Amino acid sequence: MAVYTEVPQDEAAALLRELQLGELTALRGIHGGIENTNYFATTVLDGIETEHVLTVFERLGFEQLPYYLRLMKHLALKGIPVPEPAANAKGEILHRLQGKPAAVVNKLAGHSELRPSVVHCEAVGAMLARMHLAGQDFAMQQPNLRGLPWWNETVPVVLPYLNEEQAALIRSELAYQNHVAAQPAFKALPQGPVHADLFRDNVMFDGDRLCGFFDFYFAGNDSWLFDLAVTLNDWCIFHGDEAADGLHDERRAHAMLAAYQSVRPLTAAERQLLPAMLRAGALRFWLSRLWDWHLPREAAMLKPHDPGHFERVLHERVHQARALAESLRGASGVPA
Numbered sequence: 001m002a003v004y005t006e007v008p009q010d011e012a013a014a015l016l017r018e019l020q021l022g023e024l025t026a027l028r029g030i031h032g033g034i035e036n037t038n039y040f041a042t043t044v045l046d047g048i049e050t051e052h053v054l055t056v057f058e059r060l061g062f063e064q065l066p067y068y069l070r071l072m073k074h075l076a077l078k079g080i081p082v083p084e085p086a087a088n089a090k091g092e093i094l095h096r097l098q099g100k101p102a103a104v105v106n107k108l109a110g111h112s113e114l115r116p117s118v119v120h121c122e123a124v125g126a127m128l129a130r131m132h133l134a135g136q137d138f139a140m141q142q143p144n145l146r147g148l149p150w151w152n153e154t155v156p157v158v159l160p161y162l163n164e165e166q167a168a169l170i171r172s173e174l175a176y177q178n179h180v181a182a183q184p185a186f187k188a189l190p191q192g193p194v195h196a197d198l199f200r201d202n203v204m205f206d207g208d209r210l211c212g213f214f215d216f217y218f219a220g221n222d223s224w225l226f227d228l229a230v231t232l233n234d235w236c237i238f239h240g241d242e243a244a245d246g247l248h249d250e251r252r253a254h255a256m257l258a259a260y261q262s263v264r265p266l267t268a269a270e271r272q273l274l275p276a277m278l279r280a281g282a283l284r285f286w287l288s289r290l291w292d293w294h295l296p297r298e299a300a301m302l303k304p305h306d307p308g309h310f311e312r313v314l315h316e317r318v319h320q321a322r323a324l325a326e327s328l329r330g331a332s333g334v335p336a
């Protein structure tokens with residue numbers, strides 16, 4: 001269920017006409033997604049049928065949206081396959097439907113690849129690096145609104161719902177992330193606009209061909225390494241019914257990292273900080289899932305995502321980081 005706001009057919013048709021996209025012939029609510037109201041809209045212009053996605057924003061306000069929509073436009077103009085927001089005659093890409101902010105973008109071909117192969121991970125890694133480079137000259141700035149300040153605010157909110165072991169893990173991870181974020185090397189990491197939620201369900205594939213990235217509504221300015229870590233934490237981890245839920249898949253991770261670096265090699269500081277950033281990415285999504293699970297927005301979600309998955313991912317990332325640190329200490333002659 002993801003139609004919170006019913007958009008009357010005539011109101012949608014008027015907007016699509018204003019955007020010079022043609023005459024509306026079909027409007028269908030989309031039942032995936034959890035954040036916004038989404039419809040597929042079909043229009044006909046000069047005899048040609050085209051598919052669009054009409055979104056009514058339920059959580060984000062008129063102030064935050066220009067950043068996301070302008071970023072998508074910027075990336076699309078640079079050849080990155082992302083949905084391009086449609087503009088009216090005045091060049092405006094943020095519209096209003098039922099008193100709420102709304103946008104219309106082109107519908108990407110393909111479907112989400114929920115069981116990605118090495119080939120899919122390579123394609124995503126390379127495109128992510130291309131997207132980071134293409135965003136370098138994007139002029140607008142907006143922080144990642146789900147970054148460290150939000151983690152610091154949210155941990156006390158979710159703590160009452162955790163058992164002792166979980167509370168200890170979340171507290172110690174938060175302390176670790178605050179410590180890492182204060183380091184000069186961390187502050188100097190390459191930055192730019194990042195997607196920050198590039199999960200498997202936000203990418204379209206047609207077979208092995210990557211058709212596009214979408215759902216930029218958690219984007220913001222942050223380190224590129226954070227974006228890569230979030231992506232690795234979803235695409236290169238075992239999921240759900242697999243016995244190894246939450247564990248790292250070395251083959252897929254290696255493929256994604258190599259493909260990313262074939263476009264933009266990581267700096268020495270990025271390579272060193274990747275284990276810490278994988279932990280940060282796991283903490284970020286464990287927190288948001290705990291929040292959604294225990295404090296759901298009114299009528300907002302039919303099926304919140306499982307927080308336990310990211311608890312397992314965080315355990316895995318902490319374990320890996322310690323093992324790596326110990327092997328490095330061993331290699332340098334310092335006892336582990």
Ligand SMILES: Nc1ncnc2c1ncn2[C@@H]1O[C@H](COP(=O)(O)OP(=O)(O)O)[C@@H](O)[C@H]1O
Nearest residue numbers: 030032033034035036053083106107108214215
């Ligand atoms: N530009 C697009 N092209 C094709 N499908 C899209 C596009 N945008 C959204 N969708 C479809 O709508 C669903 C919900 O979109 P999503 O952005 O994930 O919603 P939400 O932000 O509400 O969670 C997606 O899973 C996908 O099937």
Ligand SMILES: N[C@@H](CCOP(=O)(O)O)C(=O)O
Nearest residue numbers: 033034035197199285289305
């Ligand atoms: N990817 C996040 C939740 C964000 O939902 P989306 O449908 O907007 O991508 C998670 O899995 O926790």
